[in-house]
Amino acid sequence: MNLKNLLDLSDDIFKTLTEQSTLGISVSDLKGNYLFANNALSIMTGYTKPELLSMNNSNLLETELIQVEHEVINQCTNDTGKQKNAQFLIRRNDNSLFTALIISKTINLGGASCILATIQDISEEVIKNNETKKKEHFNNIIREVSNDGIWDWNLTESIIDFDERYYTMAGYQRGDLSNRISEWYKKIHRNDVANVISQFKAYMAGEIKNYDVEFRFKCKNNNYIWIRQRGKIIEVDENNKPLRFVGTHSDINMQKEYENEIILQAHFDSLTFLPNRFLSLDRLTVACEDAKRKKTLVALLFLDLDDFKKINDTLGHEAGDTVLIEASERLRSAVRSIDTVGRLGGDEFIVILGGLKTVNEIHPIIENLLKKFRAKFSIRSRELKLTTSIGVAFYPNDAEDTSTLLRHADSAMYDAKAKGRNTFSFYTDEMNTIAQRRLCIEEQLHDALTRNEFFVVYQPKIDFSTLNIMGAEALLRWSNPTLGQVSPDEFIPIAEQTGFIVKLGEFVLKEALKQAKIWQETSKNFQIAVNLSPRQFRDPKLFSLIKNTIDHCKIPPHLVELEITEGVLLKGQDYIKDILTYITDLNIKLVMDDFGTGYSSLNYLRTYSFDVVKIDKSFINEINDSAKDKALIHAMLSMSHALGIKVVAEGIETKEQWESLKQLGCDYGQGYLFSKPIDVKAMTTLLKSKKNICPD
Numbered sequence: 001m002n003l004k005n006l007l008d009l010s011d012d013i014f015k016t017l018t019e020q021s022t023l024g025i026s027v028s029d030l031k032g033n034y035l036f037a038n039n040a041l042s043i044m045t046g047y048t049k050p051e052l053l054s055m056n057n058s059n060l061l062e063t064e065l066i067q068v069e070h071e072v073i074n075q076c077t078n079d080t081g082k083q084k085n086a087q088f089l090i091r092r093n094d095n096s097l098f099t100a101l102i103i104s105k106t107i108n109l110g111g112a113s114c115i116l117a118t119i120q121d122i123s124e125e126v127i128k129n130n131e132t133k134k135k136e137h138f139n140n141i142i143r144e145v146s147n148d149g150i151w152d153w154n155l156t157e158s159i160i161d162f163d164e165r166y167y168t169m170a171g172y173q174r175g176d177l178s179n180r181i182s183e184w185y186k187k188i189h190r191n192d193v194a195n196v197i198s199q200f201k202a203y204m205a206g207e208i209k210n211y212d213v214e215f216r217f218k219c220k221n222n223n224y225i226w227i228r229q230r231g232k233i234i235e236v237d238e239n240n241k242p243l244r245f246v247g248t249h250s251d252i253n254m255q256k257e258y259e260n261e262i263i264l265q266a267h268f269d270s271l272t273f274l275p276n277r278f279l280s281l282d283r284l285t286v287a288c289e290d291a292k293r294k295k296t297l298v299a300l301l302f303l304d305l306d307d308f309k310k311i312n313d314t315l316g317h318e319a320g321d322t323v324l325i326e327a328s329e330r331l332r333s334a335v336r337s338i339d340t341v342g343r344l345g346g347d348e349f350i351v352i353l354g355g356l357k358t359v360n361e362i363h364p365i366i367e368n369l370l371k372k373f374r375a376k377f378s379i380r381s382r383e384l385k386l387t388t389s390i391g392v393a394f395y396p397n398d399a400e401d402t403s404t405l406l407r408h409a410d411s412a413m414y415d416a417k418a419k420g421r422n423t424f425s426f427y428t429d430e431m432n433t434i435a436q437r438r439l440c441i442e443e444q445l446h447d448a449l450t451r452n453e454f455f456v457v458y459q460p461k462i463d464f465s466t467l468n469i470m471g472a473e474a475l476l477r478w479s480n481p482t483l484g485q486v487s488p489d490e491f492i493p494i495a496e497q498t499g500f501i502v503k504l505g506e507f508v509l510k511e512a513l514k515q516a517k518i519w520q521e522t523s524k525n526f527q528i529a530v531n532l533s534p535r536q537f538r539d540p541k542l543f544s545l546i547k548n549t550i551d552h553c554k555i556p557p558h559l560v561e562l563e564i565t566e567g568v569l570l571k572g573q574d575y576i577k578d579i580l581t582y583i584t585d586l587n588i589k590l591v592m593d594d595f596g597t598g599y600s601s602l603n604y605l606r607t608y609s610f611d612v613v614k615i616d617k618s619f620i621n622e623i624n625d626s627a628k629d630k631a632l633i634h635a636m637l638s639m640s641h642a643l644g645i646k647v648v649a650e651g652i653e654t655k656e657q658w659e660s661l662k663q664l665g666c667d668y669g670q671g672y673l674f675s676k677p678i679d680v681k682a683m684t685t686l687l688k689s690k691k692n693i694c695p696d
Contacts, residue, residue, distance in 0.1 A: 024100075024119030027109075032057040035114065044100075044121055046093030062089040062097070082106075087122070098123045149249040153181065153231075155242050160184060169227075169251050171220035189216035189224055196229070203231075204242060214252065226256040269343040271321055272328035280342025280350055284402045287340070287354040288395045297356040298395040301366070302409035303331070305347040306387045306421040311379075313567075319379050323386060330372040335365060350409070359394060366390060366424050374422070387422035389413055398427045411435040437483075442494050444480050449503060454478050456511045457677040460686065460693065461529070461648065461670045464662055467694045469687065471527030471561070473670065474512035475677050476504060496535050505536045506545055513553040513560065515680055520559065523687050529561035529591060534568045537575075543582050550586070561612065563591040569604050577608075584609045591648075595636065605643055612668075613640050617651025620671075623660050634664050641665070655695050 018025045024041030028034050037052040045052070045060060083105045090100045104117040149166025153159075158181045167174055170187075178184070188196055192215035203211040211231045216224040231247025267279040275283060284300065291298045305327060312320040324347065331341045331349060340352040351369070353362055369390065376383040391413025399405035411431040416423050425431075448454060458472035478486045495501040509530050516528035536542055550557055562583060568576060584590055589611040592604065597616045605613070615636055622629040633649075640647050649661050652671030661669060674693045678686070686693070 021118075024121075026052075026057075026117050026119065027107075028057060028115050028117070030113060030115065041119055044092075044098075044119065045090065051093075060090045062091065087126075090119075099126045151231075151247055151249060153245040153247075155245055158182070166249055169249065170217055170225060176220065187218045189218070192216050204233075211247070217249075225251060225253040228252045272325055272343050274328050274331075274349070275340060275342040277342070277344045280340065280344065280352070281402060281406070283340045283342070284350075284352050284405070287352050288402060288405075291354060291395060294355075296354070297359065297397065298405075299353040299356055299359075299362045300393050300395070300405050300409045301351040301353065301362075301369070301424075302391040302393075302406070302413040303349040303351065303369070303388050304413055304417070305373075306389055306417070308347040308386065311384065311386065315379065315382075322379055323377055323384070326377055327373070327386075327388075330375075331369070334368045334372045350406075356394075359397075362392065366392070370422065370424070389416035389421050390424035391416055391427065392424060393427040407435065438490075438494065440483060441486060441491055442498065444483055445491060445495060445498070445500055448478060448480060449507060453480050454504065454507060455679070456508055456515070457679055458512075458515075458683045459670050459677040460675045460683070461527070461668050462674050462694060463668055464666060467692060469523070469693065470525070470668065471529060471559075472683065473529040473563070473677075474508055474531075476508050477677075492533075496533055499535060501533045501535045502539050505531075505533060509545065510549055510553075513549050513555050516559070517553045517555045519684070519687055520555070525559065526687070527559050527561055527589075528555075529563055531563045531593065532568070534565070537568055537579060543579050546583065546588070547586065550588075557587040558589065561589040561591050563593040563614065565593045566597070566604065569608070580608055602639070605640070605645065610645055612646045612648055614648045614650050615666075617671075620649055620651045620657055620661075621653075624654075624656050630660065630664075633661075633666075637665055658695075 018036075018038040021038060021040055024044045025036070025038040026034055026041055027036035033056050034052050034054075037049055039049075042049050042052060047055070083103060085101065085103050088100050088102055089097050091097055098121050101120045101122045102117050103120075104115050106113055107116045108114075149169050150163040151166060152161045154161075159179050160181050161179060162177070164174070167176065177187075185193055185197070196213050196215050199208070199211060199213040202208045212228070214226060214228050217227045218224055228250040229247060230250075231245050233242045233244070234246055235244035236242055267276060268274065269276045274280075284298070287298045290296075305323070308320065308323070311323055324343075327347075327349070328341065328343065331351065335341060335351055335353070338354065340350075342350050342352070344350060351365075353365060356362065370388065373386065373388045377386050378384075391409045391411065393399060393405050393409035393412060395402075395405050398408050408427040408431070411434065412425045412427040414434075415425040415428075415431050419425065455477055457475050457477050459475060460469045461471045461473065462468070463470040476488060476492075478488075478491055480486055492501070495504055512528050512530050516526060519526045532542075539545075546562070550560060580590065590609060591612040591614060592610050593614050594616045595613040597618065604610070613636070615633060619629050619633055619636075623633060624630070637647050646667045648668040648670065649657075649666050650670050652658050652661065652669045652673045654673060657671075658669065658673055673695065675686070
């Protein structure tokens with residue numbers, strides 16, 4: 001009897017079991033030809049039973065797996081009775097594939113060896129396993145990329161487990177740290193542990209949705225690093241009591257250092273490390289609020305270094321920075337530990353003195369501050385004298401808000417400057433009036449040109465050799481309907497500070513050259529002098545303005561004088577040298593104004609091609625009363641003439657001053673002795689009359 005007949009003769013129990021099974025069951029000979037297949041296998045593959053019985057298992061398996069199946073069959077044959085497990089891809093009748101787990105073993109039926117196999121469709125399990133593996137792989141990648149440490153906290157036993165990264169993050173190895181939570185808390189910085197515990201309790205109680213806390217954690221080397229801890233409850237009991245708490249530790253030390261650097265930059269001056277304007281005013285607000293509660297006073301001191309600009313201009317910004325650093329140290333050392341010293345910008349500082357009961361308490365502090373600055377500064381082996389002017393305003397006596405208090409202290413500082421510097425002033429209501437006028441001047445200045453409020457006047461210059469008017473200096477005047485006649489001493493510094501001086505300078509140049517050209521029709525060699533401010537030299541259009549105006553007015557360049565002060569030359573920048581070179585190349589006369597009052601006037605005469613110098617009025621005032629001033633004027637004249645430079649004395653008010661200047665050999669002069677600045681009409685009349693304006 002053959003094997004097929006034996007199977008056909010199997011009892012009903014075998015048939016019942018195989019046909020009711022949800023697993024595919026097959027019996028095949030050792031060559032893989034199917035001898036039996038149950039309903040489940042037929043449904044699983046989409047083939048009918050007769051079709052399966054006419055097939056070999058190689059018809060179902062993917063081609064590349066046939067060899068594997070042969071090896072399994074061989075193993076089953078050579079190892080009779082032992083079960084073999086293998087996964088295969090089986091192709092269904094509709095050509096689709098599924099993953100099957102095939103468990104096979106060799107059995108003996110009627111003396112013939114055959115292979116009994118169960119086939120289970122495990123496609124869904126494989127997909128789930130693959131997804132799980134992918135997720136685990138992804139989580140591992142995320143963990144490696146994020147560089148976080150993982151912790152698992154058993155809340156019932158108060159034991160916490162850590163992964164490897166958690167240890168290495170702080171320089172530990174496994175075994176270095178106890179897994180008892182009480183010991184772990186000891187590694188947290190004492191200033192942070194209360195917050196960590198508070199956040200944990202709040203999260204466990206459901207008061208906050210997320211557990212996310214930052215703290216400092218002690219490393220093996222006893223240094224602290226900043227950690228960000230985040231966690232989540234993943235297991236609770238039947239009463240919803242948390243049992244398991246897991247999360248991550250992230251090393252945020254670099255982030256904290258960066259944040260601290262940002263805070264430092266935002267709140268502290270990068271040069272002196274004093275509180276900057278923002279933080280200083282914030283501390284002033286706090287001090288005033290505290291004073292309001294305690295009914296005490298706050299004194300705000302506004303300090304400005306005297307003549308600091310000259311340090312920057314003559315020695316350079318590096319030397320200026322050194323002075324500012326030293327100044328900040330002197331300020332710190334002169335005040336109390338509870339006081340705030342801040343830098344507002346440039347050479348402006350403030351000192352906040354809180355907790356005062358009387359105004360008189362600040363006198364010793366102010367005297368100490370002034371004394372500190374009277375000591376010389378040693379910069380690059382040079383000793384420099386640099387004093388400070390201090391303005392003082394009190395809260396709440398002088399102002400009830402910080403912005404007004406600061407403004408009043410600033411006004412008081414300007415008053416100290418006006419008093420001669422190296423001193424202090426308390427704020428008064430009069431200063432507020434001055435400050436208000438300054439603000440009003442600035443507001444009215446803006447549109448004054450378009451309202452035609454500015455006009456030019458001319459002060460004659462006398463040639464001492466001929467006693468004739470040889471030219472005039474163009475001077476700007478302002479008449480405003482609100483402010484009245486505004487002095488140049490008031491509006492010129494404000495125009496310089498705001499940059500409006502550039503437009504004013506253009507206006508004066510065009511008006512003066514246009515009018516000078518008219519006067520030259522009757523006074524052939526009439527020279528016109530126009531002042532240029534330091535701010536104008538920062539205007540890239542300055543040279544083209546000068547050249548175009550001369551060309552437009554058709555005025556001979558050698559009859560134009562441009563007066564500059566030492567302030568223009570102090571920085572010694574190349575663009576200033578270039579402009580001055582272009583000016584002299586056009587044959588325009590270059591005049592140094594206020595000669596003798598600066599640091600390096602003699603050097604400038606050697607460096608630049610000046611045609612004329614003007615001796616400052618301060619020397620002329622004392623020419624007949626001070627032998628030193630007279631000697632200095634004589635030296636200036638001798639030196640200038642030796643260099644081929646003409647000399648103008650300005651501010652001549654008496655006949656005696658004029659006589660002395662003539663005796664010393666001065667070339668030209670101007671001043672109230674001859675004529676005050678006069679308008680176009682008066683100047684025209686004066687030139688046409690040929691009147692000798694020199695006194696008899």
